[in-house]
Amino acid sequence: MADKNHFPGIDTIKFGENISIIQKRSTFENISVLEVYDKAIDVFRDYYQYEVIQGADRQKIEKIPEAAFREAIANALIHRVWDVDSQIRVSMFDERLEIVSPGGLPSGITEEEYLSGKLSVLRNRNLANVFYRLGFVEIFGTGITRIKQLYAEGLIKPDFEISENAIKIVLPIFEKSADLTEDEIVIYKLLSKTILKPISEIAPYAPFGKSKTAKLLKEMCQKGVITVKGNGKGTKYIIR
The missing domain is CATH 1.10.10.10 (Winged helix-like DNA-binding domain superfamily/Winged helix DNA-binding domain)
Incomplete structure (x- = not known):
């Protein structure tokens, strides 16, 4: 939580048509985890939000729900393994955003329990408490459920990939169903x-x-x- 530290942070990359085209890359590390969180949200807004002017009014358009990104990035910071010298990776594409955090599931919880929100095991309890008190997360263990709810009317749903050493969350561009089969x-x-x-x-x-x-x-x-x-x-x- 210190303003200056030696911990890894978040590596954000905006890709072009494929992963060989890197349009912009920013790495936030060795600073307060709260500052890392804020900077990641700023980058997200640059690429996935814009304004439409309608007469005297301005309407903010979210290509990906910001609330879903906030939950996903907070989840990555709270549950990551901190003794692994690896950044949380945020990969931004035109049609989706991917967040990969170091460390698989904590012991004592299955993939089904994690994805359904039936059980929450806090790997970094103090950090989770800080995020909760600041209003960055709602109730412990509800992050994945909230992300799913935010995409309830979406044509393409979020994807969650869990391996032994990493957790990956994919947030697609939000589009409502057009009555497709x-x-x-x-x-x-x-x-x-x-x-x-x-x-x-x-x-x-x-x-x-x-x-x-x-x-x-x-x-x-x-x-x-x-x-x-x-x-x-x-x-x-x-x-x-």
Whole structure:
């Protein structure tokens, strides 16, 4: 908690179209964990929030719910393993944000219990108490549940990956469901908002054949969810 210390912090990276393109990188370390938390939120706002002017009013638009990011980054700081010399990594993409924190689950809790919020085991109790008293987190053990609730109406849900030495939370861009079927949602996840994709780059990753993939793409176009560019073998698809 000291203003100056030797502990690792958070490494934030904004990628371009792929991980070979790094647009900006900022590392916050050797400072108060509260300052690290604040700086991470500032970076998040730079990339995932903007304002729309409507007459005399300004409306803030959140591409990813800030409350979900706050919960995820607080969870990473509170539950990380501090004796491992590794930064919490925040990777920012156009369509998602990933947070990877060092250290798997504390002993005494299963993956199912962690994801369902049935049980909470505090690895850093003092830090958790500080975050709670400052209002950065609500009730101990509810972070993952709150993130899920914030995406209850979202087309694509957050993803949680747990391994022996790390926990990864993926927050997708928030978009409300457009009455897509389960099969259409599968196709939607394979598409991009920034890169045009031909069916040859979509069908191999779908759990059904090329003809059904083409049919689903056509139906999604009719629903106004995706746009078609070109024709014939040059036909490509992109999310609107």
